[in-house]
Amino acid sequence: MFEFSPFLATALIGGIGLALISAPLGVFVVWQRQSYFGATLAHSALLGVSLALLMQTNLSGTIIVVSLLIAWGIFTLNHTQQLSSDTLLGILAHSSLALGLILISLQDSVQIDLMGYLFGDILSLNQNDLILIAVTGVLIALFYWKHWRDMLNITLNSELAQVEGTEVKKVQLQFILLLAFMIALSMKMVGVLLVTSLLIIPAAAARRLSHTPEQMLGWSLILGVLSVLTGIAGSYWYDLPTGPAIVMMATLIFGLLLFKKQ
Amino acid sequence: MTDRSAIPLKVEQLSIRYHHKPVLTDVSFEVPAGKTVAIIGPNGAGKSSLLKGIMGLTPVIQGQALFFGEPLDKKRLTTAYVPQREEIDWDFPIDVMDVVLMGRHGQLKFWQRPNQNDRDIAEKALWDLQMSDFSDRQISQLSGGQQQRVFLARALAQQASLYLMDEPFAGVDVATEKAIIELFKQLKAQGNTVVCVHHDLNTVHEYYDYAVLINARLIAAGPVDEVLTKDNLNKTYGGRLSLLNEMTEQLYRSQLNQAHDQD
Numbered sequence: 001m002f003e004f005s006p007f008l009a010t011a012l013i014g015g016i017g018l019a020l021i022s023a024p025l026g027v028f029v030v031w032q033r034q035s036y037f038g039a040t041l042a043h044s045a046l047l048g049v050s051l052a053l054l055m056q057t058n059l060s061g062t063i064i065v066v067s068l069l070i071a072w073g074i075f076t077l078n079h080t081q082q083l084s085s086d087t088l089l090g091i092l093a094h095s096s097l098a099l100g101l102i103l104i105s106l107q108d109s110v111q112i113d114l115m116g117y118l119f120g121d122i123l124s125l126n127q128n129d130l131i132l133i134a135v136t137g138v139l140i141a142l143f144y145w146k147h148w149r150d151m152l153n154i155t156l157n158s159e160l161a162q163v164e165g166t167e168v169k170k171v172q173l174q175f176i177l178l179l180a181f182m183i184a185l186s187m188k189m190v191g192v193l194l195v196t197s198l199l200i201i202p203a204a205a206a207r208r209l210s211h212t213p214e215q216m217l218g219w220s221l222i223l224g225v226l227s228v229l230t231g232i233a234g235s236y237w238y239d240l241p242t243g244p245a246i247v248m249m250a251t252l253i254f255g256l257l258l259f260k261k262q
Numbered sequence: 263m264t265d266r267s268a269i270p271l272k273v274e275q276l277s278i279r280y281h282h283k284p285v286l287t288d289v290s291f292e293v294p295a296g297k298t299v300a301i302i303g304p305n306g307a308g309k310s311s312l313l314k315g316i317m318g319l320t321p322v323i324q325g326q327a328l329f330f331g332e333p334l335d336k337k338r339l340t341t342a343y344v345p346q347r348e349e350i351d352w353d354f355p356i357d358v359m360d361v362v363l364m365g366r367h368g369q370l371k372f373w374q375r376p377n378q379n380d381r382d383i384a385e386k387a388l389w390d391l392q393m394s395d396f397s398d399r400q401i402s403q404l405s406g407g408q409q410q411r412v413f414l415a416r417a418l419a420q421q422a423s424l425y426l427m428d429e430p431f432a433g434v435d436v437a438t439e440k441a442i443i444e445l446f447k448q449l450k451a452q453g454n455t456v457v458c459v460h461h462d463l464n465t466v467h468e469y470y471d472y473a474v475l476i477n478a479r480l481i482a483a484g485p486v487d488e489v490l491t492k493d494n495l496n497k498t499y500g501g502r503l504s505l506l507n508e509m510t511e512q513l514y515r516s517q518l519n520q521a522h523d524q525d
Binding site for chain 2: 030031033145146147149152153155156157159160162163164165207210211212213215216
């Protein structure tokens with residue numbers, strides 16, 4: 001009934017690792033109402049994939065660079081153009097996705113599993129990814145050790161944080177960098193179109209159980225890991241696509257917690 | 263400690279542009295210690311920009327602001343800021359006490375936790391703003407005026423000498439208005455200085471000792487009685503004369519009433 005293969009072991013360890021790096025970033029994405037920003041970075045990851053294939057460069061590295069460029073683009077356009085930020089995010093999210101799809105379709109020499117990039121393929125996780133996930137986890141832990149309080153301050157009121165001496169831009173840039181790392185790595189598991197759900201759904205579910213920021217962080221770690229484990233199990237036993245199964249389990253947990261009285 | 267004899271806030275030839283359009287040009291004034299000061303002017307005159315320029319939140323193209331004779335970087339702990347109340351509902355699980363305790367963070371290193379002394383100071387600040395009963399409440403459950411009082415308590419917990427506030431009275435309930443007036447009295451009694459952007463000309467006399475009149479440049483700065491003249495108000499609010507005459511008449515009457523009250 002249960003055959004433990006090395007593939008499955010890598011998938012499980014990788015899945016738990018990705019849940020552990022998404023949850024801490026997700027709480028701030030939810031608090032700062034940045035989920036569309038996260039979604040835009042995730043959509044731009046496909047552009048990263050197509051450029052990596054085109055130029056024969058490292059996949060994760062290219063995705064991270066493209067995500068950072070898109071984040072920089074959002075930041076600059078937001079400050080120079082009279083566009084509302086969700087319009088801007090909508091334009092960038094879908095134009096970068098469209099450009100990515102076009103660039104992939106132009107490369108007829110290689111057979112490309114587009115579905116794998118869009119919706120994820122957990123069995124494509126390898127040893128290298130596990131190392132990268134661990135490194136990102138350590139970076140996130142260091143970032144929060146140093147800047148947890150700054151991030152809370154920025155969330156409450158960024159101007160106040162700046163007046164009180166927090167280097168707001170520097171801290172936010174580091175956060176976006178970590179977000180780009182997380183997206184590049186989790187894309188393999190749940191795909192470009194579902195990455196944002198790993199950030200948002202466990203955090204939103206944790207909100208129902210928390211009265212302090214620290215509690216919400218803890219609960220979103222627990223609920224994130226739970227979603228990944230039950231999602232992988234569901235996908236293993238019922239032969240469901242893994243990425244969507246994980247997202248559905250997270251949504252189920254969120255739905256159940258909606259009934260909890262606050 | 264801060265030298266009490268130094269000028270709490272000195273603005274020197276400050277100019278601000280926004281998208282290449284001049285917002286404020288060559289504004290200079292000094293704020294004396296132990297007073298409440300209103301920055302007033304019509305909508306779009308650059309009041310909030312002035313405050314943001316002073317606090318380094320908006321780039322200035324020329325000039326500087328000195329806090330007790332030094333740039334803000336050196337005086338962050340002696341300067342507290344209360345931003346304009348925003349109409350946002352925080353989806354953020356944090357209680358009132360923890361928000362006020364954030365006012366103590368400037369005194370702590372990043373690995374230190376607030377101790378009992380910090381908690382006592384935060385509790386006292388909440389008590390001063392009649393918010394003690396709310397200290398365990400989630401900030402998202404408070405009304406706008408109560409949120410404003412939490413941010414004032416947070417500034418108070420910082421134990422600064424100079425308080426800069428962006429329209430603290432805008433859109434608040436009566437209880438909060440009273441709490442802010444009490445806070446002003448208390449801060450002044452301790453020799454602290456309060457500088458506020460203020461939009462309601464009718465209450466300037468009642469709440470403030472000093473006024474800084476702004477309309478794209480400095481019109482006048484000084485004690486309220488001296489600078490709130492018909493001539494200065496004309497220059498500041500120019501054009502809307504009929505309204506102005508009404509206002510100056512109201513001001514005159516409120517002064518008369520005050521004079522009567524003192525009899």
